Amino acid sequence: MSFYKGDVVDQALAKALTTVDEKEKAALYKIAQDEIRKDLPRVPLVTDQNLSAHSKHLSGVHVMPDANIDATAVYINELSYPPG
Numbered sequence: 001m002s003f004y005k006g007d008v009v010d011q012a013l014a015k016a017l018t019t020v021d022e023k024e025k026a027a028l029y030k031i032a033q034d035e036i037r038k039d040l041p042r043v044p045l046v047t048d049q050n051l052s053a054h055s056k057h058l059s060g061v062h063v064m065p066d067a068n069i070d071a072t073a074v075y076i077n078e079l080s081y082p083p084g
Helices: 006-016 020-039
Strands: none
Touching: 006 020
């Protein structure tokens, strides 16, 4: 998840939310997108498929409805193996 703060973007998005003119709204969103791309300090990585696996020893990792992965409170339970 990323957050962005910028005066040009904030103003364009605020104005886009107040207009009903679709062409004006699209132009304002383009201004915001172009500004964010110009300021972006990294290249975003995009995949067409997120893969995840589950383990009974791992908790706190959740695949969100938008396919992002939430891992804010990850906990690994104690692993116990049968004696060999």
